[in-house]
Amino acid sequence: TGLVTLDIGYKNTGATKSAITFLDGDLGILRYRGYSIEELAEKASFLEVAYLLIYGELPNKETFEKFKKDITLHTLVHEDMRKIFDGFPASAHPMGVLSSLVCSLTAFYPASLNPNRSPDAVNLTIIRLLAKMPTIAAWSYKNEMGHPLNYPNNALDYCANFLYMMFAYPTEKYEPDPVVVDALNKLLILHADHEQNCSTSTVRIVGSSQASLYSAVAAGINALWGPLHGGANQEVIEMLEMIQADGGNIQKYVDKAKDKNDTFRLMGFGHRVYKNFDPRARIIKVACDNILNKLGIHDPLLEIAKKLEEIALKDPYFVERKLYPNVDFYSGIIYKAIGIPTEMFTVMFALGRLPGWIAQWRELNMSREPIGRPRQIYIGEKERKYVPMENR
Numbered sequence: 001t002g003l004v005t006l007d008i009g010y011k012n013t014g015a016t017k018s019a020i021t022f023l024d025g026d027l028g029i030l031r032y033r034g035y036s037i038e039e040l041a042e043k044a045s046f047l048e049v050a051y052l053l054i055y056g057e058l059p060n061k062e063t064f065e066k067f068k069k070d071i072t073l074h075t076l077v078h079e080d081m082r083k084i085f086d087g088f089p090a091s092a093h094p095m096g097v098l099s100s101l102v103c104s105l106t107a108f109y110p111a112s113l114n115p116n117r118s119p120d121a122v123n124l125t126i127i128r129l130l131a132k133m134p135t136i137a138a139w140s141y142k143n144e145m146g147h148p149l150n151y152p153n154n155a156l157d158y159c160a161n162f163l164y165m166m167f168a169y170p171t172e173k174y175e176p177d178p179v180v181v182d183a184l185n186k187l188l189i190l191h192a193d194h195e196q197n198c199s200t201s202t203v204r205i206v207g208s209s210q211a212s213l214y215s216a217v218a219a220g221i222n223a224l225w226g227p228l229h230g231g232a233n234q235e236v237i238e239m240l241e242m243i244q245a246d247g248g249n250i251q252k253y254v255d256k257a258k259d260k261n262d263t264f265r266l267m268g269f270g271h272r273v274y275k276n277f278d279p280r281a282r283i284i285k286v287a288c289d290n291i292l293n294k295l296g297i298h299d300p301l302l303e304i305a306k307k308l309e310e311i312a313l314k315d316p317y318f319v320e321r322k323l324y325p326n327v328d329f330y331s332g333i334i335y336k337a338i339g340i341p342t343e344m345f346t347v348m349f350a351l352g353r354l355p356g357w358i359a360q361w362r363e364l365n366m367s368r369e370p371i372g373r374p375r376q377i378y379i380g381e382k383e384r385k386y387v388p389m390e391n392r
């Protein structure tokens with residue numbers, strides 16, 4: 001054990017060399033493949049960013065058209081997958097449904113399990129996953145609602161098609177609102193990668209055993225689900241609603257978060273790497289105002305969130321610990337404004353993070369990294385002799 005360095009929670013341990021995402025936590029900088037998150041969120045489409053993350057360069061017109069066409073060819077899921085949906089109770093959390101159904105893709109495409117995959121086979125798996133995950137995600141919501149499932153509409157682009165599968169009614173013509181499509185596009189870009197976070201590290205460690213991309217991403221979805229990671233976006237809205245229901249007493253919740261005898265934390269606050277404003281939160285806060293204005297929505301939860309931020313950022317507890325709003329703090333207010341139900345928020349995060357997971361899995365495989373296998377320092381009992389049951 002003398003050779004083992006202990007770093008519980010990997011606070012200072014680099015696990016890989018990566019060329020995908022650059023993050024400076026002190027300065028609040030985030031770049032995908034060298035491009036600033038601000039510029040990408042302003043100018044790019046989500047699928048363009050997905051291509052950039054996965055293949056390393058922005059696509060030209062021709063490669064992008066082919067990429068989009070390949071994706072639309074695979075948006076349907078196997079009809080037998082409907083039977084799996086049927087087996088879930090309506091009360092099933094959509095994240096559990098999503099991870100199970102993504103893992104079930106290994107059964108429908110068993111060739112993905114072969115560790116000696118050709119680059120073409122890997123690309124087909126990547127395209128299938130990008131194409132099918134929105135369908136599975138929207139169907140997990142439809143299953144919860146007890147609604148008929150909407151099949152993909154390939155005449156629409158990636159974001160608009162997802163909204164169509166979520167919200168279209170068979171008897172009405174569905175016209176996605178461009179403001180809503182733009183908002184979704186921006187949010188997905190902002191979530192697309194974030195270097196070695198908990199779910200991405202999970203994807204890499206599962207992938208390092210040469211497991212298939214589907215299994216690695218299913219594991220990533222489960223890691224993302226937790227309230228300290230992607231699950232925080234659902235928790236933020238629930239917290240703001242709780243404050244609202246409690247007469248808007250924000251100070252009470254700030255005090256509760258500071259109380260070391262209370263497990264409550266300000267959800268959407270703090271970050272392992274950012275010790276400054278999370279650049280994604282900065283963009284989302286501005287977008288939140290714009291989108292709600294354009295949609296003519298006044299949400300009192302936004303007022304509570306802004307006030308909460310103001311109070312926390314003046315409080316020495318948060319100042320000393322450098323706790324700022326993170327990506328999850330304002331995103332839920334936008335999701336709510338565009339009609340996404342609260343329990344789907346983390347699913348939206350997963351849809352956004354998918355290209356990052358794929359890019360990291362691909363990078364790991366291409367650089368032939370060894371299996372991920374941390375060490376430990378054993379602190380249990382020394383050698384003991386087995387005691388027969390009657391003598392215990």
Ligand code: CMC
Pocket residue numbers: 009197227228229230231232257258264265266267268269270271272273321323326327328
């Ligand atoms: N509310 C109150 N206190 C906090 C908070 C918070 N949200 N976050 C951190 N602290 C305190 C923590 O109690 C500790 O205090 P002390 O030094 O007195 O023990 C100190 O700040 C450092 O926190 P930590 O837990 O050691 O930091 P970490 O890097 O292990 O955890 C975190 C990072 C994001 C898990 C944590 O800040 C947190 O739980 N935040 C709330 C959940 C959340 O918003 N998660 C989303 C993260 S961003 C998007 C994503 O990854 O999905």
